[in-house]
Each structure stands twice: as C-alpha cells, then as structure tokens.
Amino acid sequence: MHDKFSESRLWDSFKSGDKDAFKAIYYKYYMLLYKYGVKTSADEDLAEDCLQDLFLKLWKNRENLGEVASLKSYLYRAYIRMLFEAIKKSRRVINLAELNHPLEESSIEESMIQNQDQQESSQHLHQALKHLTKRQRQVMLLHYFEGLSYKQIAEILPIKYQAIRNCVHEGIKVLRKNIASRSG
Template identity: 40%
Template sequence: MNNKTQNSFLNQSRPFALKESVQIIDSKSESEIWREFDLGDEKAFNYLFRVYTPLLMRYGCQLTHDQGLVKDCIQNLFIRLRKMRGKLEKVAKVKSYLYKSLQRDIFKQIHKSSNEISLENENLFLIELSFESRLIDYETDSQHREQLNVALKFLTERQRQALLLLYVEGFSYKEVAELMELKDAKYARKLVYRALGILRSSFKSKSGS
C-alpha cells in the first residue's frame, strides 16, 4: 500500500453531492451571494464555484488554446478571492467581475511565455450556430443556414467575440466594452453593428424592406 497518496485523492473525488447547493441559493441576487462569500459562507463559495467554473473555463479557452493554463488561472483566481474574504470589494455584476479577473490573469501568463503567441492567436472565439432548439424557420431552411454559416467566416475575431459576449454571455454593451478593452460602450455597439452588417445578407427579412 505505498500508493497511499494516490488513493486519498481518488477517494475524495465526490466530496459533496453535485448541484444541490445551486438550488438552495438560486433565489438570492448575485451581489447578495457575493457578500455572503465575503463573510466566509462556504455555501456561497460553493455556488460561485459551481456556477462559474464551467463558464470561466469556456471563456478562458477562447483566450488561449492552452487548457491547462486556463485551469491553473481559474484555480489561482478562486484561491486569491478566498484569501481576500473579509475585505472583498462590493461587486454588482459578479459574472463580468470574474471574467475580467480571469482574462487579466490569463493575459499575464501568456505574456510570460510570449514565444507561443503566434500560434495562440488563431481560431479563437469561434462561433457555432445551433439550430436545435425550436427554431422552426431556420431549421427547415437549410439555404439560410448555410448562408449564415458562410457569412460567419467573414467576421473578425473581435466581431465574433462581441457577438458571443452579447448573445451567449448576456453581457451589456458596457460590460462588453470593459472586457474587450474598448473606451466606451458605443464602440462595442459599433463592433456589433459592423458584424451584423456582414451577416445581414443571410438573414431572412432583409433590411430596407
């Protein structure tokens, strides 16, 4: 039994039932949960970890292809936040706060090993169209689907990023601008309008009519 270390790790693979804590806390606002986390409530931390780790992982993997790096950065972010409990600043928008912090950490790490950047920069923020959910119109119309898919290829990475942040993450223009290091929400709106201009020809109801 000399692999005691290994066993102790494996045995603890399920320290708590999945998803339970998420239910309990759902009714509270996020800034309340943040405050409780600050006060040392483990249930609140559990909630933040469960809800945001998969999201942070997904977002982080848009910034670099190095999944291990993203995981390390998420780990260190939560460790740091836990260390700062009791003196955390008030946060109104927990999601964009966490995204911003993680993005900053990842960029810092990438800069450290900057010889890999040239490979890193490709194929980030890729969009996939999912026609599965009740989208009757586009689902039956494969021509529009294809057109839309082709049009997507003409978007720049920043345009794709802006659309994803707006439509998938549900961020406001202000939050999008902050994450994308734009001076003002109106530049985020401009970016989105430009992307929509490229996609316009593949929409069903063409504008101007």
C-alpha cells in the same frame, strides 16, 4: 438563478468566509469562465490554471474585496486579466477560430469533404481574425462566442456601449472583407 439581491448576499457571505457561498459561486461560474478561457487561449491547461488561480486568489483576498454590482461581470473581468497576462507571459498565440460543427451521418467521402471545407473555413476565419485589433477580437469573442449583449460587455471591459457597437460593426466589415478576398 440568483437575482441581484441574492447574488449580493452570496458575495457578502463569501467575503465573510462562508465556504458554502464560495462553493456556490465556484460551481455557478466555473464552467462558464472555463469555456471562455478555452476559446480565448485554445489551451485547456492554461484556461484551467488561470481559473484555479483566480478562485484561489479570491478566497485568499476575500476580506479585502469590495462590493460588486454584477458578480458575473466582476469574475469575467478578473479572469480576462489573469488569462491575458498568462498568455502574454507564455507568448502563446490566441486561437479564436476553432469551430467544431457536428457532422451528420454521411458517407466517409462526404465526411472527409465536409471536414476539409470546415478546416478551410476555419482557416479563413482564423486568418481574418488576425486583421482585427486586440479590442475588436475581445469584443467579437464575447458577443458572438459567449453570447453576451453589448451592455454586458460594457460591464466587463472598460469600453463604452457605443464603442462596443462600433467595434462589432467594424470587426464584421474587416472579417467580411478578408474572408471574401481569401475565398474568392
């Protein structure tokens, strides 16, 4: 894993036109960003197209890019912008709640019941997520689905640390309230 110094050197090499540095950045962050894009858009093709566009744009504009404090945060921010712009343009619905839990070995009936329960839970969560603000959905996705800390989210989104904590706290309250009212 690269430390800040080697990431900085990698970024500088990339900006100078070093194709190996570009490949290193691409291979290190591609799958991480792709998984985030698929969870956000629920559209593998859109997520991949935006990611390809991002790396193409980075390569074409490499000489004009500035310094970055955190390469991961920089790439997330750039990708989020591209992804949400593409979603807006295509007017696609963001599906944040497709949770896939592996089934244990069981009978066909148990599997069907478990699958139905999962679908109902997923539908409840999806409906509850619709009650969150756009910002709350973004923060919740980054924190719970991507496992990012509040500090990392603050580096990616233009939101202060305390506002992120508040978003998560309020988001959880909204989700609990809406899920409880649907399942009760």
